Amino acid sequence: MTKPESFITNGIRIDGRKPEEIRPITIEVGVLDRADGSCYIEHGLNKVLAAVYGPREVHPRHMQKPTTAIVRFRYNMASFSVEERKRPGPDRRSVEVSKVSREALEPVIFTEYFPKSSIDVFVEVLQADAGTRTVGINAASVALADAGIPMRGLVSACAVGKVDGELVLDLMKEEDNYGEADMPLAMTQTGEITLLQMDGNLTPEEFEKAIEMAQEGCKRIYEIQRNALIERYKRDIETEEEPLETPEEEPVEVETVVENEAEEETSEEVESE
Amino acid sequence: MSEKQRIVIPGDLVSRDPARRGDGTYVRDGSLYASLYGLVNEREKIRVVPLSGKYVPTRRDVVVGFVKEVTFSNWIVDIGSPYEGLLHVSEYPRRIELDEMSAHLGIGEAVLVEVKEVDPMMKVELTMRDRRLRVIRSGRIVEISPSKVPRLIGHGGSMISLIKGASDCSIVVGQNGRVWINGKGCDEGLAAEAIDKIESESHIPGLTDRLGRFFEETKNDADLNESDSEEEVVVESGEEAGKGNNIIDELLE
Numbered sequence: 001m002t003k004p005e006s007f008i009t010n011g012i013r014i015d016g017r018k019p020e021e022i023r024p025i026t027i028e029v030g031v032l033d034r035a036d037g038s039c040y041i042e043h044g045l046n047k048v049l050a051a052v053y054g055p056r057e058v059h060p061r062h063m064q065k066p067t068t069a070i071v072r073f074r075y076n077m078a079s080f081s082v083e084e085r086k087r088p089g090p091d092r093r094s095v096e097v098s099k100v101s102r103e104a105l106e107p108v109i110f111t112e113y114f115p116k117s118s119i120d121v122f123v124e125v126l127q128a129d130a131g132t133r134t135v136g137i138n139a140a141s142v143a144l145a146d147a148g149i150p151m152r153g154l155v156s157a158c159a160v161g162k163v164d165g166e167l168v169l170d171l172m173k174e175e176d177n178y179g180e181a182d183m184p185l186a187m188t189q190t191g192e193i194t195l196l197q198m199d200g201n202l203t204p205e206e207f208e209k210a211i212e213m214a215q216e217g218c219k220r221i222y223e224i225q226r227n228a229l230i231e232r233y234k235r236d237i238e239t240e241e242e243p244l245e246t247p248e249e250e251p252v253e254v255e256t257v258v259e260n261e262a263e264e265e266t267s268e269e270v271e272s273e
Numbered sequence: 274m275s276e277k278q279r280i281v282i283p284g285d286l287v288s289r290d291p292a293r294r295g296d297g298t299y300v301r302d303g304s305l306y307a308s309l310y311g312l313v314n315e316r317e318k319i320r321v322v323p324l325s326g327k328y329v330p331t332r333r334d335v336v337v338g339f340v341k342e343v344t345f346s347n348w349i350v351d352i353g354s355p356y357e358g359l360l361h362v363s364e365y366p367r368r369i370e371l372d373e374m375s376a377h378l379g380i381g382e383a384v385l386v387e388v389k390e391v392d393p394m395m396k397v398e399l400t401m402r403d404r405r406l407r408v409i410r411s412g413r414i415v416e417i418s419p420s421k422v423p424r425l426i427g428h429g430g431s432m433i434s435l436i437k438g439a440s441d442c443s444i445v446v447g448q449n450g451r452v453w454i455n456g457k458g459c460d461e462g463l464a465a466e467a468i469d470k471i472e473s474e475s476h477i478p479g480l481t482d483r484l485g486r487f488f489e490e491t492k493n494d495a496d497l498n499e500s501d502s503e504e505e506v507v508v509e510s511g512e513e514a515g516k517g518n519n520i521i522d523e524l525l526e
Contacts, residue, residue: 036325036327037325054327054355055327055355056327056355057355057356057357066394108283108284110299110308113329114329114355115393115394115395116355116356116394116395117355117356117395145282145283145310146310146325147325147326148309148310148311148323148324148325148326148327148420149326150283150297150299150308150309151283151284151308151309152283152284152299152301152306152308153283153284153306154282154283154284188284189284190284190301226282229280229282229310230280230282233280233324233476234280236474236476236477
């Protein structure tokens, strides 16, 4: 990957987006059978899988809290998720990302409902293309809802950055690597900011503007998260509400069963004879 | 279930009236919001019925547990929840010497128990001192999501009696989602299949009708199989309809 000559030409970014546009997102809920809740997100070229277990018993025991559940968050990048093979296992960066992500999600979870237990969140980055911590938080938040864990609301996260002196929403790889600033932000649906980090430099004015842009992005992502959760069951409910099930075969079969039971049997008898 | 069901996610507004707060909701700024991912149930109180989630024990729940450990005077029972249950020797139906605990109820055995007490520290005390509670030594146990238990039982037990009627089994539904199917010469497989069907389709309206049809179909399939394989049996079953159940049993085996 090399540095592009310019990031923005005629107001269009290198992947064809406008400065305040987010990448396309697809969310799939409940992809893992073993987990209590799970979610797979593709966010641009990012591919992230999240799994939630719990509330469950805490191991090791000494970590448990007598009055609330503890939340544990493990962010991990697959060794094949980036161009140059990443040495597997936790490192300084992933420990930090895990910590801030956990703190981004904790405020919305009703941990007091499950004393002495733990809620474990695992986020695996399968393919990385900038902004994986925000994608991880989005995935984890949907997976938590899917696990049936009581929450005040969802958490959505989105990054803003600066390239060519201009603020852009939801950085992609090139913009992240060669840009001037990167600022991930996570917020609850009521607008409380639960994660805010920054590397690079922004002027105070730019910073204010960046927060606004990120909040806009989070709202859009929230709608996508919400839709994914609703659609998962809505499809079932609606198709079944119309003429019950496959209209061609089954109703006929049912009728014969109910009304012509005696007849059917006699006809079979005739056949066998 | 003809009314249209509304799916909500955590944080969705369910009502402006906080006085109608039911399970699965919370109050923020004088309004009622969902705290769970599930379906809204509006009666006097507004509840959100979750689509998934773990079992949290409450007093007087009847649950099916597995013995995990035998300690000095307690059996530690896995009740399918984040919290383990404690069954004290004195709560066993009969008087037992401490050193004979394992002989009466060993590790891995299943028990039908009642939750006697849950304290704020989530210490769960169990009891077997009731006639319907016992060590489970026959039949089979199937597991469903605890959030589906109310659907499996149905209004006033309607759903479960449908399955009981069709399969001829005795069925005990634990609040923790473990279901004990038992009975001499009954169709355990059919009951288990029906319970499975309820778990995977409980959020879709018209469940009772579909289940009724499911039983009709399996009955019918069995009849058809008979006519394919053994012609004589068909004649017999035509004459004595009452024998139908036994024949299905034979075919499934």
